Amino acid sequence: MKNYALDEFIADCRRISAHCAEPADCVLAILPLMERLLLGDRSFIRPEHLVSNSDHYSRNAIYISPDGNLSLFVLVWLPGQWTPVHDHGSWGVVGVLQGMLEERSFMAVDGAILADDGIRLRRGGVFVLPEKSLSSFVPNPDHIHMTGVPDTRPRAVTLHLYGRNMDSFHVYDVERGTRCLMDVPHHVA
Numbered sequence: 001m002k003n004y005a006l007d008e009f010i011a012d013c014r015r016i017s018a019h020c021a022e023p024a025d026c027v028l029a030i031l032p033l034m035e036r037l038l039l040g041d042r043s044f045i046r047p048e049h050l051v052s053n054s055d056h057y058s059r060n061a062i063y064i065s066p067d068g069n070l071s072l073f074v075l076v077w078l079p080g081q082w083t084p085v086h087d088h089g090s091w092g093v094v095g096v097l098q099g100m101l102e103e104r105s106f107m108a109v110d111g112a113i114l115a116d117d118g119i120r121l122r123r124g125g126v127f128v129l130p131e132k133s134l135s136s137f138v139p140n141p142d143h144i145h146m147t148g149v150p151d152t153r154p155r156a157v158t159l160h161l162y163g164r165n166m167d168s169f170h171v172y173d174v175e176r177g178t179r180c181l182m183d184v185p186h187h188v189a
């Protein structure tokens with residue numbers, strides 16, 4: 001099978017996202033493309049995309065569209081590194097390049113979240129995504145979760161495509177029932 005080049009993948013995803021009114025249709029169409037990228041020679045990943053940080057998980061940008069409607073990152077998770085509980089405000093497709101990524105989901109007890117306080121979240125199911133597996137999410141209601149790698153597992157490397165420039169997201173304080181919009185830094189290769 002011909003290797004699926006990054007620029008071809010980006011062009012296909014831009015075309016799909018521009019024509020999909022429904023985010024669930026968008027992730028359905030992009031999942032097999034992400035799979036082709038994962039199963040290819042991965043030559044689009046350069047050493048600078050695999051930079052890790054001992055203080056927190058590392059986000060290395062591969063592509064951010066000029067119109068802000070698409071972004072692709074390599075995330076590097078050292079053992080014991082986790083996101084906070086967060087949402088995305090966008091659809092997203094995730095592929096696991098190496099290791100196993102754990103996802104712990106949260107559910108809003110009262111349905112749609114309309115304010116930044118008074119939020120009641122319940123812990124939901126846990127998913128463990130092995131190498132070459134795929135995952136996706138859609139907004140409205142947004143997908144709320146934390147992801148990471150327990151300290152009992154080795155480093156994981158994952159590929160994340162979002163339907164916007166993922167430079168901020170809501171971070172939830174589950175105990176207090178609040179959330180706030182926070183910038184999410186990334187490393188530009």
Ligand SMILES: [Fe+2]
Pocket residue numbers: 086087088145147
């Ligand atoms: Fe996430």
